[in-house]
Amino acid sequence: xxxxxxxxxxxxxxxxxxxxxxxxxxxxxxxxxxxxxxxxxxxxxxxxxxxxxxxxxxxxxxxxxxxxxxxxxxxxxxxxxxxxxxxxxxxxxxxxxxxxxxxxxxxxxxxxxxxxxxxxxxxxxxxxxxxxxxxxxxxxxxxxxxxxxxxxxxxxxxxxxxxxxxxxx
Numbered sequence: 124x125x126x127x128x129x130x131x132x133x134x135x136x137x138x139x140x141x142x143x144x145x146x147x148x149x150x151x152x153x154x155x156x157x158x159x160x161x162x163x164x165x166x167x168x169x170x171x172x173x174x175x176x177x178x179x180x181x182x183x184x185x186x187x188x189x190x191x192x193x194x195x196x197x198x199x200x201x202x203x204x205x206x207x208x209x210x211x212x213x214x215x216x217x218x219x220x221x222x223x224x225x226x227x228x229x230x231x232x233x234x235x236x237x238x239x240x241x242x243x244x245x246x247x248x249x250x251x252x253x254x255x256x257x258x259x260x261x262x263x264x265x266x267x268x269x270x271x272x273x274x275x276x277x278x279x280x281x282x283x284x285x286x287x288x289x290x291x292x
Contacts, residue, residue: 140232141282142167142212143275144205147240149175151183155191156272158183162194164279169205170198175240202237209235213256217278219268220250221257228258230282241271 143166148154154170161168176183178198184191199205206212214235215228239245250257260269260277269277 140234141165141230141279141286142169142209142235143279144169144171144202144214144235144237145240145271146202146237146245147172147174147243148271149241150271151176152185153241153271155183155185155188157275158191158194158196159188160272160276160279162191164283166279168194168196170196171202171205172200174198205235209233214253215278216245216249216253216257217259217274218245218250218257219259219262220244220247221259222254223258224261225258225278225281226261230285232286234282236275236278236282238271238275244268 141164143157143161145154145157145168148170154174154176158168160166178196206214212233212235213231214237215225215230216237217225218239237245258278260274262269268274
């Protein structure tokens, strides 16, 4: 008989020291869903580069609902500005072209989860230059990719799960 396991904590800390970074997102509904997710998970949301929509877009607001009011969405011109603002933070680059699974790395506080745009993903040179920091979500052969907001949810909650597990032990 397995030992009794207490129920997992259902309340997250107000800040998990995780930042979701979207590089040149194109679809406002995805960004709205991700903003809502970040608000619920206690993560920061940073948008980088040219956006495929305006921050006041009605589809962004509809997908984010009233969750947008409690979340500061930051927009930066380029990734280098973010790196300068967050020295010591560890980036993980999500790409279908990465070799290792997102489940093979250890996430810690001060992690940047970096996702590319819906239509292009991250530039290939990022993955080539930083293979040890590049991860993918496993999929069946022939599948191209998950929806961006689904991919963010999968990886964000794995990072939270790992950090809560370390905090509990």
